[in-house]
Each structure stands twice: as structure tokens, then as C-alpha cells.
Amino acid sequence: MSGETPVMRILIAEDETIIRLDLRDLLVRAGFEVCAEARDGEEAVALARSEQPDLAIMDVKMPKLDGIDAARRILEERPIPIVMLTAYGQAEIVSRAVEAGVYGYLVKPFREQDLLPAIQSARARHDELQALRGEAESLAEALAARKAIERAKGLLMEKEKLTEAEAFARLRKASQVSGRPLKVIAEAVVATLGVAE
Amino acid sequence: MSWLLFLRPHRPEMPFEPTEEEDRITGEHFAYLQRLRAEGKLLLAGPSPVAGDTIGIGIFDIDDEAEVRSLVAADPAVASGIMTAEIRPLHIAVR
Numbered sequence: 001m002s003g004e005t006p007v008m009r010i011l012i013a014e015d016e017t018i019i020r021l022d023l024r025d026l027l028v029r030a031g032f033e034v035c036a037e038a039r040d041g042e043e044a045v046a047l048a049r050s051e052q053p054d055l056a057i058m059d060v061k062m063p064k065l066d067g068i069d070a071a072r073r074i075l076e077e078r079p080i081p082i083v084m085l086t087a088y089g090q091a092e093i094v095s096r097a098v099e100a101g102v103y104g105y106l107v108k109p110f111r112e113q114d115l116l117p118a119i120q121s122a123r124a125r126h127d128e129l130q131a132l133r134g135e136a137e138s139l140a141e142a143l144a145a146r147k148a149i150e151r152a153k154g155l156l157m158e159k160e161k162l163t164e165a166e167a168f169a170r171l172r173k174a175s176q177v178s179g180r181p182l183k184v185i186a187e188a189v190v191a192t193l194g195v196a197e
Numbered sequence: 198m199s200w201l202l203f204l205r206p207h208r209p210e211m212p213f214e215p216t217e218e219e220d221r222i223t224g225e226h227f228a229y230l231q232r233l234r235a236e237g238k239l240l241l242a243g244p245s246p247v248a249g250d251t252i253g254i255g256i257f258d259i260d261d262e263a264e265v266r267s268l269v270a271a272d273p274a275v276a277s278g279i280m281t282a283e284i285r286p287l288h289i290a291v292r
Contacts, residue, residue, distance in 0.1 A: 015214065016212055017215055019244075048202075087246070100256070108246065109243075109244075
């Protein structure tokens with residue numbers, strides 16, 4: 001990593017020893033710093049508080065406190081991007097995780113090449129949510145606004161052939177230029193581009 | 198010559214709910230297998246994680262069976278008794 005960009009500090013919470021150690025190796029080799037390792041949900045919440053990581057990667061199924069409840073507590077104290085690890089066949093848990101404010105996930109056993117995109121996706125969506133939270137009164141309102149933005153991004157990606165990042169950048173720019181909230185811009189895009197649906 | 202290694206935890210819950218001691222030894226086991234991989238003796242290894250029925254597998258590329266058996270016996274997880282090992286000859290027919 002370059003000296004100008006601070007190395008991203010990551011908290012890992014995973015009770016399966018081999019998976020945790022492998023994850024640590026993969027992250028270190030990718031240039032991240034693993035600042036803390038937790039073996040259960042309670043430890044993850046405590047370490048997130050004391051170590052102030054930039055991002056957390058957490059297993060859903062952990063002793064004492066499961067990953068989703070741990071994520072909820074961590075996000076209440078300090079919003080950070082979180083990547084959730086779910087076991088094969090537990091994909092339905094993802095919707096519970098999204099309600100808690102988690103936007104990246106990986107299905108175990110995961111492949112090395114899936115790790116970085118999950119981290120990037122969680123960071124991007126976290127940044128988007130933070131932008132919305134500046135406009136919204138509450139997390140619930142921000143999450144509701146996200147739904148409109150997700151639909152607007154999807155329409156822009158499909159109809160204007162943009163990438164997800166480009167679609168969000170376009171919404172954000174329109175919001176800044178017009179001085180109107182992102183949610184209003186997104187709803188206008190949905191109303192304009194989504195008429196055929 | 199190739200050899201297939203099966204590792205089974207001494208209790209089925211161990212991979213998901215290790216004690217601190219089991220967690221520590223499993224860390225040593227992981228580092229040991231990484232060294233064998235770096236030396237080119239072990240081709241690959243990893244768990245097949247299924248709740249209550251996790252096993253570990255590995256594939257060795259070593260001619261001498263006695264060397265395989267001695268390397269596996271020296272694995273901290275096997276030596277400490279938290280995993281039991283089964284070693285079988287493997288003919289790699291599809292490459």
C-alpha cells in the first residue's frame with residue numbers, strides 16, 4: 001500500500017479457527033491490517049469499541065452473540081462497513097443482515113477472489129448510507145431512502161449502461177447541483193426511467 | 198507419489214466451538230501445514246466445513262510413505278490428539 005493512503009484496519013470475528021487464520025492471511029497479503037480477532041460476538045463488539053477498526057468481517061453464527069446482533073450493536077456505536085460471512089445454504093440470513101445495516105456478504109466456503117469485491121462493495125454501500133444519513137432524521141429513514149436509490153441505480157445501470165459506482169456518482173452530482181436530497185433525486189429517476197415497469 | 202490425508206476432529210463440535218486450547222493448537226496446525234505447503238510437500242489442504250461433521254483433507258506429493266506418516270504424526274493437531282489422521286494412497290488420474 002502507498003504511504004499516502006492509510007492502511008485499512010480490519011476486525012475479524014470468526015469462531016472457526018482455520019477460517020479465521022486463513023482470512024487473516026488473505027487480508028494481510030492483500031495489504032490490509034488485521035487489527036483485532038474475535039472468537040464470539042461479544043468479543044467482536046468489545047474489540048470494535050477498543051480498536052476502532054475501519055471495517056469488520058464477521059461470521060453470522062458465533063457463540064454468545066450472533067453476528068447480526070453484534071453488527072447491530074457495533075453500528076449503533078459507530079457506523080463502519082461490515083462484511084457478513086454466512087454458511088452455505090444460509091442465504092436467507094442475508095436479508096436479516098441487510099435490515100441491520102450490513103451491505104457486504106460472503107458465502108462460506110468462500111474463494112480468495114471473492115473477498116476483495118465483498119470488502120469493496122461493503123465500503124461503497126456504507127459510504128452511500130453515510131451520505132444519506134446526513135440527510136435523514138433516522139437510520140430507518142436512511143434505509144428507506146436507500147431502497148429508492150437502489151432502484152434508481154438499477155435503472156441507470158440498465159438504461160444508461162453505467163456501472164454501479166457511476167450510477168451513484170450521477171445521483172450524487174444531481175443532488176449537489178440541485179440542492180435536493182438524494183432520495184428526491186432517486187425518486188425522480190425512478191419516476192422517469194421506470195415508467196414502463 | 199501422492200497421498201490423501203483425512204483429518205477428523207476428536208469431537209464433532211470442535212471446529213465450530215473450539216476451546217481456547219483447541220483454538221491455539223489448531224493455529225499451530227495451520228502454521229505447520231503452511232510450512233509443508235511452502236516446502237512443496239503438501240499440494241493443498243483445508244476443511245470441508247459441515248456443522249457437526251467437519252473433516253479436513255490434504256494432498257501430499259511425497260514419494261516415501263514413511264515420510265508422509267512421520268510428517269502427519271508431527272502435525273501439532275495429530276500429536277496432541279485433537280485430530281485423528283487417515284492416510285491413503287492417491288492416484289491422480291485427472292489432471
